[in-house]
Amino acid sequence: MTARSHSEPSRSGLLAPDQPAVTDQIRLALPGLSPSMARVAKRVLDDPEGVASLSAAQLAAEVGVSQPTVTRFCQALGLTSYQALLLHIAQEAGRSREPRWSSAGYEEIGPDDDLEHVIQVMTSVDVDAMQFASRSLDREALEAAATAVAEARTVDVYGAGASAVVANELELRLLGIGVQIRAWTALHSALSSASVRRPGDVALAISASGRTREVHDALAEAKSRGALTIAVTGDANSPIARIADIHLTAIGREMPYRTASFAARHAQLLVLDILYTRAAQRNPQRSAETLAARQHIPAWHALRSNHRPGSETHV
Numbered sequence: 001m002t003a004r005s006h007s008e009p010s011r012s013g014l015l016a017p018d019q020p021a022v023t024d025q026i027r028l029a030l031p032g033l034s035p036s037m038a039r040v041a042k043r044v045l046d047d048p049e050g051v052a053s054l055s056a057a058q059l060a061a062e063v064g065v066s067q068p069t070v071t072r073f074c075q076a077l078g079l080t081s082y083q084a085l086l087l088h089i090a091q092e093a094g095r096s097r098e099p100r101w102s103s104a105g106y107e108e109i110g111p112d113d114d115l116e117h118v119i120q121v122m123t124s125v126d127v128d129a130m131q132f133a134s135r136s137l138d139r140e141a142l143e144a145a146a147t148a149v150a151e152a153r154t155v156d157v158y159g160a161g162a163s164a165v166v167a168n169e170l171e172l173r174l175l176g177i178g179v180q181i182r183a184w185t186a187l188h189s190a191l192s193s194a195s196v197r198r199p200g201d202v203a204l205a206i207s208a209s210g211r212t213r214e215v216h217d218a219l220a221e222a223k224s225r226g227a228l229t230i231a232v233t234g235d236a237n238s239p240i241a242r243i244a245d246i247h248l249t250a251i252g253r254e255m256p257y258r259t260a261s262f263a264a265r266h267a268q269l270l271v272l273d274i275l276y277t278r279a280a281q282r283n284p285q286r287s288a289e290t291l292a293a294r295q296h297i298p299a300w301h302a303l304r305s306n307h308r309p310g311s312e313t314h315v
Helices: 022-032 035-046 056-063 067-076 082-095 115-136 139-151 162-175 187-194 213-224 239-243 265-282 284-293 296-300
Strands: 155-159 181-184 202-207 228-233 246-249
Touching (some): 022 115, 139 228, 139 246, 155 162, 162 265, 181 187, 202 213, 228 239, 246 265
16 A cells, blocks of 8 residues: 555546645655656746646746646646646635645745744744645555554564654654554664564654665565555655555655755654554553553652752762
8 A cells, every 4th residue: 555546637627526636746746756847846836826827838938947848747747738737726726725735925044034034934834744744644544554553563663864753752652552662763773673573563664755775674674574564754656655565645845954854854743643643542442551551650750849959868
């Protein structure tokens, strides 16, 4: 099972009611587009309604590509023509006023920008990233992933660099509901654990790019041993996504001072938080028992409110 496949356009060229918005489809396709097609994609995302007033030739001239490139961009989305793209944009504009993922209205952050500007831009970008993740999530794939995690004998999680932080966060959460899980963030350790996985185990890889070699190799090793594999990446066509049995998409918007791995953090955490919650629902008795068993731990480590400096008893 991989990322959600979109239905074919209808004869009218309009989106089916259950089909993702065209701007969402563009954002999902963006990592796999050629540089010239990516320029077309970004122009559409920046101002969909503005593009709707342009001919294919005008759009090509604006972004500095050939008109056939615009046509190939539409075909990459599964559309039959540029006119079909315009129909989709028009339908999306009329169908909902819900904010869609777009870079329109987001200014870049420069070294001279004040704190308020940084707060407003970063909040908008991260909220939109989570909204996009929610809309683009493959529900069937997520359900299958949560069920597999809940029923697994053991779960390995692989992550490197910035994704290692997310891997450790998932380990902490799933341990709290009784899942036998371990996050591996060093290559040799990850490969060692992957080599002893077997049917009944789950291996989950986290990588914003989907191309981190250490994570890819560990996931491939676990898969070769019979484990069910899950990938959380920003590119459904990436090497890690392609070898996984189940793929979940989490994309963030890159900005100055923030690379893709950091930009995807909030989207990744949202996807994995939903996975965690759904896994807890799948085994409610174990989840409740584990949560109850560890309920006393925070109280043991909390300082008393009436604690006064100098009142400690030294042994």
